[in-house]
Amino acid sequence: MACRFEVVIEATDAAWARAAAEQALAEVTLWHTRLNRFDKASDISRINQCAQTRPVRVDGELFELLALCQRAGQVTGGMFNPLLPTGVKDSNSSASGACIAADGSDQMQRRSQTAVAAPVVPSLLLDAEAGTVQFVDSDAIGEVALDLGGIAKGWALDAAADSLVQSGVSLALLHGGTSSVRAIGTPPGMNGWAIQVGDGSAAPALVAGRERLIVHLADESLSISAHYGRPEGHVVHPRTGLVIHPDRHAGPEMAVVTCRSAAWAEVWSTALLLDPGLCAQGEQNAPHEQARFAAVRNTSAWNVCYGSNVGSNPAATAQLAATL
Amino acid sequence: MLDLSRREFIASSAGAMAAVAILPDLAGAARTLAGPVNIAIVGCGRQGRAIITELAQLENVKIVAVCDTEQARADGASKRAQNAEAFTNINAMLEKVKTIAAVIVATPTHLHKDPVVAALAAGKHVYCEAPMAHTVADAKAIAAAAAAASKQVFAVGFEGRSNPVYKLARTFFRSDAVREVVAIEGKQFQKTSWRFPSSDASRDKLVNWRLDKDVSLGLPGEWGSQAFDVAMWYTDKVPVRVRGYGSIRLHSDGRTLADTVHCEMIFADELRMGYDASLANSYETRHELFRGANAAIKLAWTHGWMFKEADAATQGWEVYANRQRFHNDEGITLIADATKLASQGKLKEGVGLPYTSLYYGLYDFVSAVDSGKAASCDGAAGLRSTVVAIACAKATAENGEVTINPADLKL
Numbered sequence: 001m002a003c004r005f006e007v008v009i010e011a012t013d014a015a016w017a018r019a020a021a022e023q024a025l026a027e028v029t030l031w032h033t034r035l036n037r038f039d040k041a042s043d044i045s046r047i048n049q050c051a052q053t054r055p056v057r058v059d060g061e062l063f064e065l066l067a068l069c070q071r072a073g074q075v076t077g078g079m080f081n082p083l084l085p086t087g088v089k090d091s092n093s094s095a096s097g098a099c100i101a102a103d104g105s106d107q108m109q110r111r112s113q114t115a116v117a118a119p120v121v122p123s124l125l126l127d128a129e130a131g132t133v134q135f136v137d138s139d140a141i142g143e144v145a146l147d148l149g150g151i152a153k154g155w156a157l158d159a160a161a162d163s164l165v166q167s168g169v170s171l172a173l174l175h176g177g178t179s180s181v182r183a184i185g186t187p188p189g190m191n192g193w194a195i196q197v198g199d200g201s202a203a204p205a206l207v208a209g210r211e212r213l214i215v216h217l218a219d220e221s222l223s224i225s226a227h228y229g230r231p232e233g234h235v236v237h238p239r240t241g242l243v244i245h246p247d248r249h250a251g252p253e254m255a256v257v258t259c260r261s262a263a264w265a266e267v268w269s270t271a272l273l274l275d276p277g278l279c280a281q282g283e284q285n286a287p288h289e290q291a292r293f294a295a296v297r298n299t300s301a302w303n304v305c306y307g308s309n310v311g312s313n314p315a316a317t318a319q320l321a322a323t324l
Numbered sequence: 325m326l327d328l329s330r331r332e333f334i335a336s337s338a339g340a341m342a343a344v345a346i347l348p349d350l351a352g353a354a355r356t357l358a359g360p361v362n363i364a365i366v367g368c369g370r371q372g373r374a375i376i377t378e379l380a381q382l383e384n385v386k387i388v389a390v391c392d393t394e395q396a397r398a399d400g401a402s403k404r405a406q407n408a409e410a411f412t413n414i415n416a417m418l419e420k421v422k423t424i425a426a427v428i429v430a431t432p433t434h435l436h437k438d439p440v441v442a443a444l445a446a447g448k449h450v451y452c453e454a455p456m457a458h459t460v461a462d463a464k465a466i467a468a469a470a471a472a473a474s475k476q477v478f479a480v481g482f483e484g485r486s487n488p489v490y491k492l493a494r495t496f497f498r499s500d501a502v503r504e505v506v507a508i509e510g511k512q513f514q515k516t517s518w519r520f521p522s523s524d525a526s527r528d529k530l531v532n533w534r535l536d537k538d539v540s541l542g543l544p545g546e547w548g549s550q551a552f553d554v555a556m557w558y559t560d561k562v563p564v565r566v567r568g569y570g571s572i573r574l575h576s577d578g579r580t581l582a583d584t585v586h587c588e589m590i591f592a593d594e595l596r597m598g599y600d601a602s603l604a605n606s607y608e609t610r611h612e613l614f615r616g617a618n619a620a621i622k623l624a625w626t627h628g629w630m631f632k633e634a635d636a637a638t639q640g641w642e643v644y645a646n647r648q649r650f651h652n653d654e655g656i657t658l659i660a661d662a663t664k665l666a667s668q669g670k671l672k673e674g675v676g677l678p679y680t681s682l683y684y685g686l687y688d689f690v691s692a693v694d695s696g697k698a699a700s701c702d703g704a705a706g707l708r709s710t711v712v713a714i715a716c717a718k719a720t721a722e723n724g725e726v727t728i729n730p731a732d733l734k735l
Contacts, residue, residue: 015577019519034377040678041626046381059380060404131380131406168523 001032001153003177007160010171010185020167024160024174031156034062035148047133048145055125055132063126065155065263066133069148070124072267073238076278079271081238082151083122083135086143147236150180154223154266157182161262173217179224182262183217192216197224197256213295213302215258220292223265225273226254237274244274252276252296252303259292272296276305360384361690364424364448366414366439367431368392368401371453375430376404378683385690389421391439414439418446425449426477426693428686433546434458434539441469449477451689451699455549456480456710458541460732463710468735470703479689479699480706483681484554486688486699488660489628493621496630496658497558500637502616505559508589508597509613510551512543515606517575518583535579541717542581543601544568549713551612552589553701554623555597558614562708563589563597565727568720574604587716599716622655626677629655646671708733 005028011017037044043062050056058066072080122144125134135144148155153176161182164172171185173193183193197213215222227235227246235244246253255272259265271278276296294305361384365372368390379385387405391414392398398410411417418424427443428451429436436457443450450470457463470478484490496502522531534540541549556562566589570582584602591597611624618636622629631653632642646657659665659674677684685700692699711732719726 015517015519015575016521019517020521022516022519023521040676041680043377046678057380057383059377060406061377062380063406166523167521169521 001028001036001156001176003153003179005156005160005174005176007164007174008172009164009169010187011169017169020164020169023167024163027159027163028156028176031152031159035152035155037145037147044146044148051133051135051146052143055127055130055134057130057132060131063128063131063133065148065151066124067126067128068155068263068267069151070126072151072264072271073123076267076271077275078238079274079278080151080267081123082146082148083124083144084147084236084238085241086145150223150225150266150270151263153177153180154221154261154263157221157262179226180221180262180266181217181223182221184219186218190216192218195222197254213256213297215256215293217258220258220260221262221265222256222258223262223269224254224256225266225269227273228253235270235273252298254297255294256296257294268294272305276303359694360386361693362386362388362423362425363690364389364391364417364421364427364443365401365405365408366391366417366427366429366443367435367453368394368397369430369432372397372401372430373404374680374682375428375686376401378680378686379405379690381679381683382687382690388423389417391417414442418442418448426451426690428689429453432533432539433541434462434533437462437466440466444469444473444476444478447473447476449689449693451479451481451686452706454481454483454553454701454706454710455541455545455713456703456706458539458545458714460711460714463707463714464732464735467703467707471735477689477692477696477699478703479685479692480701480703480710481682481685482550482553482557482701482706482709483625483685484550484623485557485701485705486684487625487677487681488684489626489658489677490554490623492660493623493628493630493658494558496619497614497616497621501619501630501632501639502614502621503618505595505614505616507615508555508559508595509615510548510555510597510599510611511608511613512547512551512601512610513605513608514603514610516603517577518603519575519577519579535581537580537721540581541713542570542720543583543585543603544587544599544716544720545713547601547610548585548587548599548716549709551599552597552712552716553705553709554612555589555614556709556712557705559591559595561591561593561595562733563712563728564592565590565725566712566715566719567725568716568718569723570720573602582720585720587720589712589716621658625681627675628658630658631655646675648675704735707735 005025007021007024009017009021034043036042037048039045043058047056069082123136125136157174157176157180160174161184164184169184173183175181181195186192195215195217197215227233227244227249233243233245237244252273255269257265257268257272259268272294295302296305363379363385365375365387376387379387387408389409389411390398390401390405391411393412395412398412402408402410409421426449429439430453431439433455436452440450440452452466456466518534520531522528529536534546566587568585568587570585572582573584575583584604587599589597611622614621618633620631629648642656646659648655648657657675659671661674662671665671665674688700712728715726715728
């Protein structure tokens, strides 16, 4: 997953806490191994190799994750889709990479050779009885591949958090690459683990004039999606299969979402980055895994899509603080 | 006639030895068996979970039942195995699910005997995780039960014997490519406490059986036995005595079993295998090294390399082989299925195995069940390697030397 995972545990027994942390991080390692599409021994590589032409059998855990991906595609109107044209990889890593505005319209810079703006979106065909997965509707855009990206990180964090809870941990904070966070419990005297969202600049201090966002997490997760991170961009528009250039996107520059599960937080932060109007749709279509708090930032201002520090979701409090 | 260039021809010839050694198709497609094989898994901890994941990659294999003394773990395994029926008692499982053809036992080492013997007595094929047992008596009881069930497949999870890279390397080892073996090394390092957290203090001893000196073989048994088995399989020799040294270098958390060990297996001709393992550092992870007068072979489960001596005869094909740099040395990559890959111009794609070592062990077992042939590691071979591991564990606990009793190696 190309990032550092860390866990903080409150405990009185250091040996026990270390063991709990090791088990949690072992879950991260396990899922990294299974979901890494660049490792030819991974489950994802095996699926990518065969699922274009036939159903591929997977175990119950991976099936559950793929079902989550399928559901995520449905509730986000296709704004989350881990099934992408394989040309994206090439375009993303080469000088002639494809760049496109977030709305997929008139700011397109270059097209990948294999990724075209196709109206047909490939999807997963899951057979619960047989425990198989197959790619469907992929013919129109050529070869496709699963790239779970952020949801893999969220899924691994969820597995790690579950491991901690099973071990008896009641207060902990985990993160993967700082953009995915999962909290267990609430620190005494606080209304959650306070997480300050950075502004994406290289400077450690926040830029004057830009709002600072602090989110309090209590038994929930936070995900941050942004266009920056790589000079040529890294967010792929699922409807076009093209990489969005960080300087040429039309929508928000960053999206922050809290959900109970880290995997769902990843889904919604990715989808809202591409289409902020999905907030309401999320509330309607994913009642059990809806984003409890969501905000997007355009240039310097945060816009809270929904959720606040009052009302029916006190656990998902958020504070919009003044600038430095 | 195929239109092959000289380079391709030589590269293809280089893989000839590999081709005969490799049974599984390495192209990545799912393995398909002739008939459906219904499997039950006993022991649903971390290893049981890994087994479920690997079995999902085998077509025509169905996990029909799972069993663990802890209900929650059995239920979790059931969910992972497409709702296989969950049990907390193996006898109840064997009694109720008549369609079970094979049982995979992944309980803690000291709890192997009862489920293995019960499954064999019920007429099931059995795969037993390695090492077979924590005592010679239990290991012999398992081997005896397997021998008595001669019409059933019994396999021990010494994975090197079914690993394509190890099988390929063994053909080199036993050819003139290595010649006289002068020394063997085995190493395994991982920074970990080896401790499992438990939310229930009363279960701590049960969960942390690997740290319990009364039932655990410690690092020599739980990790080292795999390396010992590879050495014994390659050389067709069993050591006559072993030495062991161990101490707690990092994890001073009340444990009594060493977290860092050094063992030595000494064969009748004074050939020695040194084995080092530690829970305090991760560098170099896990590998075996065979040093010969002509070459050294290094094996790291999914990868293998050969390092030739300057005065070793040139066999021509090495010039075109895939190579990898290791500081001052350059290794020839041992590639399974090299003939096929070379003919397709894809030799480099063959570097590293597409599946885990556990997968190949399970595939070997299920194939044996399917075909009626013997598994790569049977009860007799499993007994020998387990007895040596038990001796190494004893030597390490005593910081001394243990002589292998030849009677322990036979039924």
